[in-house]
Amino acid sequence: MLVRSYNRNQQSLVRQHDELSIQSTRFPVSELPNKAFLLAMLEQTVARPQSAALIVVACETLQDAAGVLKESQREMLLLTLVEKLRAAIPPQMVLAQVSGYDFAILADGLAEPWQAVTLSKQVLTIINERLPLHGLQLRPYASVGIAMFHAGLSAEQFYRRAVSAAVTARRKGKNQIEFFDPEQMEKAQRRLMEEHDIMTALDNQQFAIWLQPQVACASGEICGAEVLLRQRQADGSWSLPPSLIERIESCGLIIPVGYWVMEEACRQLAAWQSQGIMLPLSVNVSLLQLLEHDRGEEMLKLIARYRIAPGTLILEVTESCRMDDPQDVMARLRPLREAGVQIALDDFGMGYAGLHQLQQMKALPVDILKIDKVFIDMLPEDVSMVPAMIQLARGLSLRIVAEGVENDAQRRWLQAAGVEVLQGHLFGCALPQEAFSARYLSPVREDENL
Structure with a gap:
């Protein structure tokens, strides 16, 4: 007790x-x-x-x-x-x-x-x-x-x-x-x-994609185009406002805007391919889009819905986005690559590419390396950087696209260095989709395309 x-x-x-x-x-x-x-x-x-x-x-x-x-x-x-x-x-x-x-x-x-x-x-x-x-x-x-x-x-x-x-x-x-x-x-x-303005622009069709031509260095013939975002201004003109992309990312709206851009690109590819035009289109994507849950699957659904031909859609992944988990990035890119999507590393040299990053690149399913305009601007006077980038790309078996080519001296130097594809004002500015098709694709037939 x-x-x-x-x-x-x-x-x-x-x-x-x-x-x-x-x-x-x-x-x-x-x-x-x-x-x-x-x-x-x-x-x-x-x-x-x-x-x-x-x-x-x-x-x-x-x-x-x-x-x-x-x-x-x-x-x-x-x-x-x-x-x-x-x-x-x-x-x-x-x-x-x-x-x-x-x-x-x-x-x-x-x-x-x-x-x-x-x-x-x-x-x-x-x-x-x-x-x-x-x-x-x-x-x-x-x-x-x-x-x-x-x-x-x-x-x-x-x-x-x-x-x-x-x-x-x-x-x-x-x-x-x-x-x-x-x-x-x-x-x-x-x-x-800013977030309200961006969403309003998206809802009210105040965004559009314009296309800038890419040409084969050896022949000078058009071999592709890059999709660029434009926004309608108050005076009715279209332009890319300063830091628009950065504001879209900082507002957390890169996912919906990026999806819209991707669908517009797929819609354009489908329209061309229905006419037998197999010109590739390059679309910029952020790692945030790729790493977001189910976004890769949504891209695959777009590709299937529009019946995009293999090899005609290129995703340009910005190298300045840090790849903290390359295995995860690889896992997200692999299904897209298997579906016929080509992968380009964009703005190379502008971000986190140290020796560690370059080592990671070897394991990534990348097809193309794009050299940023900052380095092309140095040519032909300063050749301290670009040859090393070209040598790196060759060692990784990557095709090379040089961005921002603006004069013939740069073109000649890049051609002598063996760069495959050139892009810049020397070959044409970005144009609305219809104007681009009228200028570059009207005489093109299926057997003349890549």
Whole structure:
């Protein structure tokens, strides 16, 4: 009996200890991590050199309800809002309750202000949904403050910045979002506007593909073309705005835009091939496209749908994209190669090509090496770089395309060096699809093509 009584007492003490531990780290009712727990997690965040955002959501509706709703109704409102917040954020993020009316979201790994704004807008959207509560129709609202972590901040400073931003947001009215640093808000708004503009251009057919001819160095005859992206401008002209591609990539829209470009290229190839024209088209792809889940399979489906003849579609993979996992890249490229797609390494020499990268290239299923215009511009006066690239390509049994050929002296030097294909203004600028076909392909017959 004494032993059982002792055991019961011990179990009771353990339960009391656990309850006290929970009370010290969890907020009542919601059982979310409280401010003390959040600050402990922030200590871990600031101790590691990583990006993070802290988002404080001040829910004024909970505060307004304090003097109006019964306690059971307030608890139901709180729990409902907690579930909404949980649904609005990724599972790896931490949701805490730091006061009776305020929540905090710790987003480790969130590096860009626009990402924090996008998440905050999602939070506000789900909070603002009409909420029936015991016969009442509520439309909750909140204010959001954001602080981005910077090296040198303490956990307390990081937290106070987010709270300060939330106070500023509340002063400006309902459902406002503010950064501790106003410049970050401007940066995020510019980034989100860029994303909106790019998606609008894609939806409203303000993008087009133009084609630049590639010629056989030995004969001067057209032997292919590169697909280049153009955007309609306000005056009706078409051009490639400065850093458009970089903005598309930074906005995370390279996947949808890249897919659209690929389909347009396949559509053009199919139209030509229905007329017996077998001219190859080269399309730039980012490693981000290749490594994205199922994107390679989607490319294969496009090739099958448009019945693209083997050898007529060339994917130009930009060498400046780092190949951290060449085995993975190889696995993504191999099915495309087996389907008759040729692989070109684009902008060679402009990125990460050290000895290690060159060693990896030997294992990659690459057919063509494109020498960037930067190096062609050196010719024929400076021949310190291009001969080494040509020798490398020969050693790897790759065909060579020289980009940016603009004068006859460059053409003669490249021809003497044995470069197979040339591209540049010397042979023609990029043209709209119909104009390209009219200029270069009207007299072409099937037996004259590659």
